Amino acid sequence: xxxxxxxxxxxxxxxxxxxxxxxxxxxxxxxxxxxxxxxxxxxxxxxxxxxxxxxxxxxxxxxxxxxxxxxxxxxxxxxxxxxxxxxxxxxxxxxxxxxxxxxxxxxxxxxxxxxxxxxxxxxxxxxxxxxxxxxxxxxxxxxxxxxxxxxxxxxxxxxxxxxxxxxxxxxxxxxxxxxxxxxxxxxxxxxxxxxxxxxxxxxxxxxxxxxxxxxxxxxxxxxxxxxxxxxxxxxxxxxxxxxxxxxxxxxxxxxxxxxxxxxxxxxxxxxxxxxxxxxxxxxxxxxxxxxxxxxxxxxxxxxxxxxxxxxxxxxxxxxxxxxxxxxxxxxxxxxxxxxxxxxxxxxxxxxxxxxxxxxxxxx
Amino acid sequence: xxxxxxxxxxxxxxxxxxxxxxxxxxxxxxxxxxxxxxxxxxxxxxxxxxxxxxxxxxxxxxxxxxxxxxxxxxxxxxxxxxxxxxxxxxxxxxxxxxxxxxxxxxxxxxxxxxxxxxxxxxxxxxxxxxxxxxxxxxxxxxxxxxxxxxxxxxxxxxxxxxxxxxxxxxxxxxxxxxxxxxxxxxxxxxxxxxxxxxxxxxxxxxxxxxxxxxxxxxxxxxxxxxxxxxxxxxxxxxxxxxxxxxxxxxxxxxxxxxxxxxxxxxxxxxxxxxxxxxxxxxxxxxxxxxxxxxxxxxxxxxxxxxxxxxxxx
Numbered sequence: 001x002x003x004x005x006x007x008x009x010x011x012x013x014x015x016x017x018x019x020x021x022x023x024x025x026x027x028x029x030x031x032x033x034x035x036x037x038x039x040x041x042x043x044x045x046x047x048x049x050x051x052x053x054x055x056x057x058x059x060x061x062x063x064x065x066x067x068x069x070x071x072x073x074x075x076x077x078x079x080x081x082x083x084x085x086x087x088x089x090x091x092x093x094x095x096x097x098x099x100x101x102x103x104x105x106x107x108x109x110x111x112x113x114x115x116x117x118x119x120x121x122x123x124x125x126x127x128x129x130x131x132x133x134x135x136x137x138x139x140x141x142x143x144x145x146x147x148x149x150x151x152x153x154x155x156x157x158x159x160x161x162x163x164x165x166x167x168x169x170x171x172x173x174x175x176x177x178x179x180x181x182x183x184x185x186x187x188x189x190x191x192x193x194x195x196x197x198x199x200x201x202x203x204x205x206x207x208x209x210x211x212x213x214x215x216x217x218x219x220x221x222x223x224x225x226x227x228x229x230x231x232x233x234x235x236x237x238x239x240x241x242x243x244x245x246x247x248x249x250x251x252x253x254x255x256x257x258x259x260x261x262x263x264x265x266x267x268x269x270x271x272x273x274x275x276x277x278x279x280x281x282x283x284x285x286x287x288x289x290x291x292x293x294x295x296x297x298x299x300x301x302x303x304x305x306x307x308x309x310x311x312x313x314x315x316x317x318x319x320x321x322x323x324x325x326x327x328x329x330x331x332x333x334x335x336x337x338x339x340x341x342x343x344x345x346x347x348x349x350x351x352x353x354x355x356x357x358x359x360x361x362x363x
Numbered sequence: 364x365x366x367x368x369x370x371x372x373x374x375x376x377x378x379x380x381x382x383x384x385x386x387x388x389x390x391x392x393x394x395x396x397x398x399x400x401x402x403x404x405x406x407x408x409x410x411x412x413x414x415x416x417x418x419x420x421x422x423x424x425x426x427x428x429x430x431x432x433x434x435x436x437x438x439x440x441x442x443x444x445x446x447x448x449x450x451x452x453x454x455x456x457x458x459x460x461x462x463x464x465x466x467x468x469x470x471x472x473x474x475x476x477x478x479x480x481x482x483x484x485x486x487x488x489x490x491x492x493x494x495x496x497x498x499x500x501x502x503x504x505x506x507x508x509x510x511x512x513x514x515x516x517x518x519x520x521x522x523x524x525x526x527x528x529x530x531x532x533x534x535x536x537x538x539x540x541x542x543x544x545x546x547x548x549x550x551x552x553x554x555x556x557x558x559x560x561x562x563x564x565x566x567x568x569x570x571x572x573x574x575x576x577x578x579x580x581x582x583x584x585x586x587x588x589x590x591x592x593x594x595x596x597x598x599x600x601x602x603x604x605x606x607x608x609x610x611x612x613x614x615x616x617x618x619x620x621x622x623x624x625x626x627x628x629x630x631x632x633x634x635x636x637x638x639x640x641x642x643x644x645x646x647x648x649x650x651x652x653x654x655x656x657x658x659x660x661x662x663x664x665x666x667x668x669x670x671x672x673x674x675x676x
Binding site: 051079 | 568570574575576577578580581584593
């Protein structure tokens with residue numbers, strides 16, 4: 001059991017930084033997910049923890065030991081790879097036993113541990129098979145088993161579910177979550193899938209361009225994104241953004257755009273006041289807009305023309321045209337909306353986000 | 364409905380008129396036969412026909428200028444009591460075994476080196492192939508000069524470094540002569556091993572090495588437990604090719620020593636040439652050539668069976 005500490009971690013590829021000044025503490029037994037788009041440095045960061053990638057500068061600590069110069073085998077970690085990386089010429093049993101054999105664990109103990117892991121993962125009946133005789137999901141379990149038998153201090157996962165089909169991915173996600181609570185070991189998990197990040201992580205680290213954008217519990221990131229990137233990255237469908245001009249109105253600040261004009265809620269007022277007379281980016285999530293009934297305050301309403309209706313079953317997504325900008329709204333499945341309908345929506349004032357147009361930081 | 368009808372009509376209108384040959388080739392069996400024909404002709408003309416001729420020669424007593432008649436296996440029984448033939452058989456096995464092992468070892472080593480990332484990788488890989496590309500007779504003549512007792516650059520170098528005091532007669536000394544021809548064969552054959560094994564190495568997922576490193580395998584263990592077993596099918600195919608070629612090698616020895624001194628480097632092929640063409644005993648030469656056949660057949664069958672087993676598991 002151990003924490004993982006990253007201190008001013010940097011990785012350059014031919015003068016191009018892949019990871020920039022990453023500082024992160026992963027607590028003992030915590031499940032931390034690194035998430036971001038392709039090329040954001042999440043996998044490179046993970047590989048530096050594993051010892052598969054050299055560190056340009058900074059430190060990686062596992063437990064209380066600086067492991068910068070330790071080879072992967074001496075870091076007491078186990079890793080699950082995106083393509084499983086099972087040894088194709090070995091049986092499932094040998095795949096799982098390999099790490100223990102290399103470490104000189106005695107035969108009886110190896111047998112016990114492999115059986116134990118196979119029972120947990122439900123792959124007991126495949127132990128004699130070769131990896132290519134298994135389905136993707138079964139291979140994934142073997143890869144997990146190979147990591148589990150080692151009883152490592154830290155588990156590292158590199159997009160382990162991305163090669164599975166959608167249904168299996170959801171199922172394995174749940175199993176991973178259960179597995180973590182059962183094994184109770186520190187885990188670092190890399191994914192580009194924000195749903196995986198939100199559902200699996202005790203805490204989520206959002207990265208972009210090699211830099212950490214925000215670290216926090218899933219809902220903390222969702223409800224209070226630190227910048228426009230985090231706001232847009234987490235959540236599906238993504239948050240709506242609109243350029244608005246902040247101005248001083250009779251009853252406080254107003255945010256105006258070609259399609260709507262909104263009274264800025266009083267609790268945001270002090271933070272937004274320095275921006276009066278300037279343009280900022282306003283963000284609102286699709287579920288924070290509702291179809292208005294007559295009694296809603298007009299200062300919180302906007303009108304939109306329905307362009308596309310997506311019926312998902314549990315909800316309906318409406319793509320709206322609002323004064324030249326597109327917005328997506330999630331409405332109840334009972335709503336009967338047609339393309340071309342002109343509807344009025346009211347937004348939840350306490351769910352409005354404003355971002356500085358230059359720095360993109362939340363205001 | 365209307366649209367699909369229109370589309371169909373158009374397709375009919377555009378269907379080209381077909382000649383008899385086109386119609387015949389529409390039948391897959393005729394097409395297959397037509398496509399196979401050139402290969403069958405080439406193989407028949409240059410492989411099957413000479414082979415059959417060779418077999419017929421070996422059971423006759425033909426000589427240059429004399430057609431001869433059927434003598435049964437007399438030529439083969441004569442070989443059994445031919446001491447030079449026995450030397451040639453022994454030499455061929457030593458030559459093939461030592462050269463193949465050395466080529467595999469050096470080729471694998473080179474392939475592993477070339478599989479790493481370094482500056483000028485593409486250039487080096489192309490460069491490695493040079494011995495393989497140069498016509499064998501030309502490069503062998505260069506080696507002949509290097510082995511020349513008077514002009515040998517090898518002797519000169521060894522002498523300058525104070526490692527030897529007299530001249531080494533590379534091709535004149537019976538023991539050294541066989542070693543020398545093996546050296547040249549290895550030099551020429553290593554690129555083929557290196558490039559083929561490199562291609563094999565590149566099909567191995569690098570993540571496996573990483574997984575093994577995390578699993579606690581040291582570099583040597585990673586090679587032994589992961590790389591080597593996965594490379595084995597490619598290795599076996601490359602070995603198969605190399606053994607066949609080395610076993611039947613002719614040019615190298617012919618240019619360097621002609622089989623001498625005192626038959627010290629005599630191989631199946633050179634002896635067959637010497638007897639069949641050199642002395643004009645065509646039938647006996649053919650018998651010597653054909654004597655290679657059973658040995659090669661056994662080697663090929665064993666290896667093919669092994670390759671199949673490796674690939675299935």
